Amino acid sequence: MKGNQLLLGQIFGRDAAAYCVDGRLQELAIDPGALVAFAPGAILRGKVNRLLKGQGGVFVTLPDGESGYLRDRSGLREGQTLLVQVNGVAEEGKAIPLSSRLLIRGRYCIATPDRPGVNVSRSIRDSERRDELRSLGEGLLAGRSCGLIIRSAADIAAEDVVADEIAQLLDLALAISNDDTGPVELLLDAPAPADIAWRDWADAEGADPRQDGPLPDHVADAIADLLHTTVLLPGGARAEIEPTRALVAIDVNTGRDTSPAAALKANIALARELPRQLRLRGLGGQVVIDFAPISKRERGTLEQELKKAFRSDGADTALSGWTQLGLFELSRKRDRIPLSLFAKEA
Template sequence: MRGRQIVLGQLSGRAAAALMQDGRLEDLIIDPAGATPLAPGAICRARVDRLVKGQGGVFLRLPEGARGFLRDRGGLREGQTLLVQVSGSAEEGKAVPVSARLNFRGRHVIVTPGAPGVNVSRRIRDDALRDLLVRLGEAALAGRSDPPGIVFRSIAATAPDDEIAAELGQILDLAQAILADREGGPELLLDAPEPADQAWQDWADPPPDSIEDGADAFEATGAEAAVQQMLQPRVELGGGAWAEIEALRALVAVDVNTGSDHSPAAGLKANIALARDLPRQLRLRGLGGQIVVDFAPMPKRDRGTLEQTLRAAFRSESAETVLIGWTAMGLYEISRKRDRMPLARLLTAEDRR
């Protein structure tokens, strides 16, 4: 199908949502229930377990016996309770990364306790509309003690005022209730959103051309086959070239091969094809951390062209990504935040057929 399509349904027995663009899988959300006690986005009450000055943070006790790690937090003491939000995924046996900066996400707005002020997405450029949204936010905060911050998302530009105000009021009340619940042992206070809810929060702008909803929606749209392909290490790059993406415990290794093409420009063509698709591949596979790319052989003079392609490809990525550069051995290093669970952990060997 041509156009932008949201698919809601089941994937290997789990609730899931997929974003398709012109028939190609662009993003994926799968319910992590059972694969992890705390999914990214969950808000919970935690207790300081151990201070580790050498690592620049503290270990926390989280609900369900999980351990968390909070960076750059001075002034905390062992046994102290605080509210944190799960900010990413951790390898099995390691502490879950969390943040003390909470945010409550909705379709039109984001509420940010501890970061006061009313802000509007830069994608909304109409000055009159921006002023209207600021006034709407200020009105919603009027009379509230220790008011949080508000960020109006770009989709607010096309939504009715009463719909935005209603959602904003609900999220402000939810945030106030959770912020008041600081006393007690480790406890989950707000779970991560369901895949369908998160899809509407993250993919509603621009509006989809179609929505497929149902138990067989993934199979009918081809999204299921695309997900199964993401469980394989091989990535076809066209013209006989391919890449292998393998997640190891210490890093993610990417190897680019030109295949049967032995022309002088074969290496650069294969490398550019991989660079353009690498953000999508990492996003859908749920891979992050240290990424090492062994690009196909090419003249050093072409490195600038390849780096420009990489920068353009990662520019629109929401996950924090640092393009570190070339090593002495000619490998390319990338650091990417682990903001979601690896697909291979979510879909077990039994799920993969």
């Protein structure tokens, strides 16, 4: 099955969107419903509950009796109302991670209330086009207390289409930023799966979406595979991905291949596949990998493959490197609900 497919339907009894390239699942979004109190992207008016001295953060009271955690406590006082945005998924029993930096996302741009200026995506390399988009954004801002980030999708979009979206996002951003007083309240809900697909999966443009019924069998089968710990790799190698409460543990095995290059080949295959696996499984936090044994010289080659693989992943990922026991550590932002939770609730 060649080409890009944008598929809208249901999985686990919930609305979902999937994006496949040449028949292989690359992106997945599922409506969380009541699975979480507030999904990433939601904007709320909260109230500072308690300052954490020595930790540089505050607990924030949210609607429905929920509690959030904001790392930045600069200039805040207890009882103060403030606007916050959910920027991650909380572990069980922990406060919802929040950010005071609001981002109103669209397909072609992102509005940043109270942070003036126009920035253009580095992916847009043509200097003339960059200048055109920057001028367009500055003209529409017209001195308003808001900023813009022009996304890479704007590079090939018609100017009037980009301008219309910027105008809409600016109106929404300014309305939200001016609504900073009052009781705790949800001001903007997180986007639905179809909205996420339109907004963030730019490569899916022009794909013919299926819009009703369950997701196709090849997508359902791919999702079922993701619920297993085993990941099959080329050459008979495999990896085991096992999330625990503390971290995500990954083990790489070469299988029956005992050739001198087997370990490096298996490790590189896992490195290239790892961002996709973590993204689709909804896994983040601390990740510890027990790669198949390789020489210290080959470790440099493997690290380059990891950096290359995560560069285009989109999530905040920090590669920490090797431990004294020969394990590799990285951390990835928890920006998605674990896939296993959807299956458990189904």
